Amino acid sequence: MNWLGWLTTFFTAPARQSGPDAIAHRIAEHLVFCGEALLWAVVLAVPLGVLIGYTGRGAFVVTALTGAARALPTLGLVTLAVLLAGVGDTAVLVPLVALAAPPLLVAAAEGVRGTDPVVRDAALGIGLTHRQVLARVCLPAAAPVLLAGLRTATVQTIATATVAAYVGLGGLGRYVVDGLATKDYPATVGGALLVVLLAVAAQLLFAPLIRRASPPQARLTRRTRTRRTKEPR
Template sequence: MNWLNWLSDFFSDPDHRSGPDSILHRVSEHLTLSGEALLYAALLAVPLGLLIGYTGRGVNVVTALAGAARALPTLGLVTLAVLLAGVGDTAVLFPLVALAAPPLLVAAVEGVRGTDPDVRDAARGIGLTHSQVLLQVCLPSAAPTLLAGFRTATVQVIATATVAAYVGLGGLGRYVIDGLATRQYAVTVGGALLVVLLAVGAQLFFALLARFALPPGVRAQRRAR
């Protein structure tokens, strides 16, 4: 049986159309878990990154720590979190936040640092406070870099959230892990395909967001470049 037949069996299975093991339910669980991880990571990393990028203090430390954090084994962090906090959402959210925070932190730092110094000086010259310069001048300029960081973090989290199944939680990882455990390869292939489609969808979403949601001045600068 080839993978096309496996996919046909997976999507035609009545259990995957309704109920707790339905595709819609598993996708909803996966997106909810991924969204929570991204929200916590953004709340931690983006304000800190904006502040560091604006002041210029600790940039080298951030770069080094972000590189080290990317090398952390996600499954190992899940195991450690289970040992410390027990089985639950925390066991998965902790490693997912650790995975998503570094690209968001680096994107915020580099986005603010990329602001034209002359523009910042002019904003200060007309009487804007440091917080106003950061929010009204630097943040719009950093928006393209920030969106790129969110795109990277989102794709990584969606792809990695399958580890939730290792600790008994839901999401698309249930298909992948349970399918391998029971040798139902149609379920494994179908679940893996859904994860890929979600990741591709996230890429397209942020591409459209970068095109239409940026301030007109930023879009004009990008076209000029």
């Protein structure tokens, strides 16, 4: 019950200060998994989403993929990946990418689709090519939505990357899984807390980015509002 004691035990144990089980090392492992997974997810989902959003075609792909991905049990996917690819980074990356890609796909498609049609029409009409319209009009308009999607994907990936430990790989999941296996509750609680802190930190890190990417209207009138009621569009 004395969880404060547990945390003290966890954070002060010599094994947490250096060596493979050190906190810094585990966090680094965790972040590498997340970073790799997010990179793949961005590469796969964003171009597809942008294309779907710009052309207005293939919206069903978004619906189908996101629906299917949401139904996938992550642990099941890890197991499957291990069976197919053996124990290794791939086994962890597959489920993490599957988790991170759908919100990115939706954000890219919706963000680009949400560009003011009048502005798009004017841009084409004064002589921008489709590529230029996409790069100079649609992407800036989509940026806040896209970043919000990336934030969702990041937070979910950080929280879920603990599964790496199930297949014997590193990351913060080690503390949780090993702690449970050896009834080392300080490790379980400490590991869980670190995952939460990391996720919250990522969440906070995105706030200024999203604000910077917001349209000038939202950015410049922000201070006059007492409270933001919804995500900037």
